[in-house]
Each structure stands twice: as structure tokens, then as C-alpha cells.
Amino acid sequence: MLEGKVKVDDAYLGGARTGGKVGRGSENKVPFVAAVSLTKDDRPLRVRLTPVSGFTLQAISAWAIDHLAPGSTVFSDGLACFGAVTEAGCSHHPTVMAGRKPKDVPEFRWINTVLGNLKTSLSGCYHAFGFQKYAARYLAAFSYRFNRRFDLRTLHQRLLIAAATTTPQPLRVLRGRVADVHC
DSSP, X not given: OBOSEEEEEEEEEOOOOTTSOOGGXXXXXXXXXXXXXXXXXXXXXXXXXXXXXXXXXXXXXHHHHHHBOTTOEEEEOOOGGGGGGGGGTOEEEEOOOTTOOGXXXXXXXXXXXXXXXXXXXXXXXXXXXXXXXXXHHHHHHHHHHHHTGGGGGGHHHHHHHHHHHSOOOOHHHHHSOOSOOOO
């Protein structure tokens, strides 16, 4: 659960296919919520990258109830659906972008930095992948590393412990679409 001061943004994985729709309506794009909780001195603490069915009030309300601690203060770029975080007991403070570029809005520096690092990580590691099928896993892997960056010496040990204590899963489950990968 993210708590305290949380910056959220809408983001997409994927792009237009040849001959397909472009923009937000592309059938190859996977929408996900990117959220970063900040420390008291506005440094990133934890990240949550979660695929959602779309940027609707219902989807964001369900996401907020699952991933935000009640009493958190949520800052967004003014996308109307983010107002639904109030249903999770959080306060919402939108900043209307009004055509401004992300670099011109210092309030969203850390969320934009995390999204840039995610893009660089994915393009460096996975040159081509099925966005619909594996998006949740790739986002969870990035989140796992980011959230455990304060103690890198034990990262491999904790990963081995997690792998050893996880119950066996059939191949069809491992290769199937995962609705929500927890890390």
C-alpha cells in the first residue's frame, strides 16, 4: 500500500500496429496507473505500476482501494478519473496541465522520472514482447527492484527466498495472463 504523499499518472505500454489505430485507442496499448509515494522531503520512496482495464472512475476507484492507504494525499495531472481516489478515503489534489509539457511541471518530476526509467529498462531488456500478455509481469519486476533499492546487497537473497517459498504453479498459469501480479 502506498501512503502519505502520492503522485499518480496515467501511462500506456505499447504502440500502434501497422494499419491499426493510433493514440490512446490503439489495440496494442496496455493502460496502467503509475504511482509514486514520496518521503517528507519529496524524494521517491515506493512505486506501484498496475495495469488497469481503462481510465474510468470504476477502475481507478478499485485500484485506489487496493493500493492506497486511507488518509493519503493524492496528486494527479487532472485526469477526471483520478477523482475516484476519494472513495478509498484519500484526498485528491489535481494539477491541470492545460497543454503544458511534463518538464514544465516540477510537481510531477519523480513520477516522470520513474516512467522514463521504466521505458529505458523495458527497451534495454525486452526488445519485443506481448504487451497484453506480459505487461503486469514486467511492471511488477520493475516495481520489485525499485521498492527494494535501499538494500541492494540482499536483493538476490530475498529473490531466492521468494522463489523457494513460492508454491509450484502449472505452466498454463505461468504463461497465462495475470490480472494482478503482487510484489
